[in-house]
Amino acid sequence: MTFEPLKGIKILDLTAVVVGPVATWRLGQYGAEIIKVENPSGDLMRGLGGLSPTGQHSGAYLHLNRGKRNICLDLKKQGGREICQKLVEWSDVIVANMRPDALERLGLDAQTIRTKYPEKIYCLITGYGTDGPYSGLPTYDSVLQGASGIAGLTMARDGKPVYVPMLICDHVVGEITAGAVMAALMQRHKTGQGASLEIPMFETMAAFVLQEHLAQQSFEPSVGPAGDLRLLSPHNKPVKTKDGYISFTINTDVQVKAFLKITDRTELLNDERFLTVATRAKFVSEWFEIRGAALENKTTDEWLEIFRKVDLPAMPCHTLETLTNDPHLKAVGLINFENHPTEGKTAVIRSTIQVDGEYPSAYSSAAPCGWDTKEILHDLGYSDAEMESLINENATFQFKTEQ
Amino acid sequence: MTFEPLKGIKILDLTAVVVGPVATWRLGQYGAEIIKVENPSGDLMRGLGGLSPTGQHSGAYLHLNRGKRNICLDLKKQGGREICQKLVEWSDVIVANMRPDALERLGLDAQTIRTKYPEKIYCLITGYGTDGPYSGLPTYDSVLQGASGIAGLTMARDGKPVYVPMLICDHVVGEITAGAVMAALMQRHKTGQGASLEIPMFETMAAFVLQEHLAQQSFEPSVGPAGDLRLLSPHNKPVKTKDGYISFTINTDVQVKAFLKITDRTELLNDERFLTVATRAKFVSEWFEIRGAALENKTTDEWLEIFRKVDLPAMPCHTLETLTNDPHLKAVGLINFENHPTEGKTAVIRSTIQVDGEYPSAYSSAAPCGWDTKEILHDLGYSDAEMESLINENATFQFKTEQ
Structure with missing residues (x-):
């Protein structure tokens, strides 16, 4: 079956690593058309999430980048920036998780784009909000687990802080971001106006933690310490x-x-x-x-x-080994296999949202860096000669199987 | 400022505890009009999430139930069920996290409602999908942390399994559910047709874990063990x-x-x-x-x-105590205080999603059980006499300050 409420919505994906890719992956699950811009050195996650047959598609990269076409651009080159501006023009939504100063230098910040195109939705994921002392600082998932109190919760319970062994902040904020983009799309449907969204990860995760754990400090005067004591009990364990x-x-x-x-x-x-x-x-x-x-x-x-x-x-209490063999997951077919263009037989984790009794069909597999470059340039109206010239000056790259 | 893309969308909230309330809370943040139906014994979360001045509004309950009007109905009574049917008629979206068999008994299941109203969106959050051996089993957050491998990840790292000291599965699936409802609303906008959504928590969290941790088992033949080894390193800690x-x-x-x-x-x-x-x-x-x-x-x-x-x-690496005093969170005003009708001065955790340079204004505080009963019955067209009769037969309850 198809469930493609976002069909026809064009998303320019200027994200890398995890939080942005989760957001655009989810929008892709709902049928949005996504073009991911990747720099020639490649999304860090291609290598970070573990090995793969070619070393270019870690499991995490594969699972979080399904349903996206891929163009490789060097934004340090004038030609690369020009192509990117054409993609901005093409898009309905721009999602970015680069640092704000880098985006400004490239003319890819919210103000520049929305002054020119007020109807577009610009969504920036930042580490920290623009109006506080941490504004503009770089971040990663584990830094946020520390800053937002998640590691501190385990210290309160067990005496020493540890991280959740997942990219939990990235993953959660990515899902919240996908929702915010859909909300802005609904707004645009009514008003014709776009929006500039900014989703600061630290505040979002601090709110996420404090909704549960501000607890008895939610009152003034307080009625006891912060923290949900049931969850912080060392006896609350498998x-x-x-x-x-x-x-x-x-x-x-x-x-x-x-x-x-x-x-x-x-x-x-x-x-x-x-x-x-x-x-x-x-x-x-x-x-x-x-x-x-x-x-x-x-x-x-x-x-x-x-x-x-x-x-x-x-x-x-499943381990990773017993989880993948769980009889329920086997019965409902959560994991299937497909043939990936460079990695051979690879796992597809399907959508878990059932619509009218069926799971929407899976979207295309995660693409190698620059896999769709020529096709996208062609769609944008570039001639073969222009394309070759841009490729020759290393402004853009087409993936070659022989590479 | 206002950012209310869901303004005019009416949501019947048949949820309790955490996962459903998170979903409808998020939809409320985007301006949806929400009526929460609560049974006379009250949402379990009122007591579970810690103490409050009256004992009726734990911090977690307060933070996850903002922006919702509250009607108290006894669905075991004919009168309560009739009011609920009027609310179904009133709504655009029904969100439920009761067990499927209970909903069927009450005539509040997807099939019954959508046969009558194909234009409505029905969203059911279940523990486990309908088509596998765990179908219909009850669940809670920590059971899902065990089943989805989250606790097992800490066993792989530290030798013994512990839970993340948060209701992480509830909270994550709640956010994903809010997104799915918005996707279905966009679909309805295009086609005029509603949808029956079902979001199984186990599969959703298993997918969430495996996107990161299927890793080297994503390939056939596999290129190594499952698990992102960086995240599973015992040295990866504050x-x-x-x-x-x-x-x-x-x-x-x-x-x-x-x-x-x-x-x-x-x-x-x-x-x-x-x-x-x-x-x-x-x-x-x-x-x-x-x-x-x-x-x-x-x-x-x-x-x-x-x-x-x-x-x-x-x-x-913040503790709960240092987190609430973090200079950045103070500067951006994440937490403010308001006067709650029964709890006195209470904290409001604002939306962290910035739209066009501002944070949408906060919505109404979480209501006592049955706070809006009479107002809602009035809106549904009940006369004063009918209302009193329904209240007298304990089919519905209006909160009284003197209670």
């Missing part, structure tokens, strides 16, 4: 079984009773500390200690069966 | 300074050279293992050990100044 770990949650009073019964702790059934959400919140440490006690007398599978019989939410 | 921790990232060759110089490790400048992205990927463990070595001879502030002089991305 629980050891005879052969592995199990993940479960127990929130409602009914679930608490069921849990105490199946784990043979019926003496606690009438313990006033654990009778209601409110009392368990007060005795959160005691309650989580009971909840987090090991269940080593049975295997994970045995426990899962028992939990499910009483309708308690529980799942195995 | 680094101890004289007085705390600092977060930084070093990715490009230029950054590597700058880092080795400022940390007095110039003997490594020409070490072939660390010269390029590709060689550092090969010697990732050695490289991260160098990067992760303590910097205890200077304070965090001293190091930050040194890092910034050579343009290396670095930030303090």
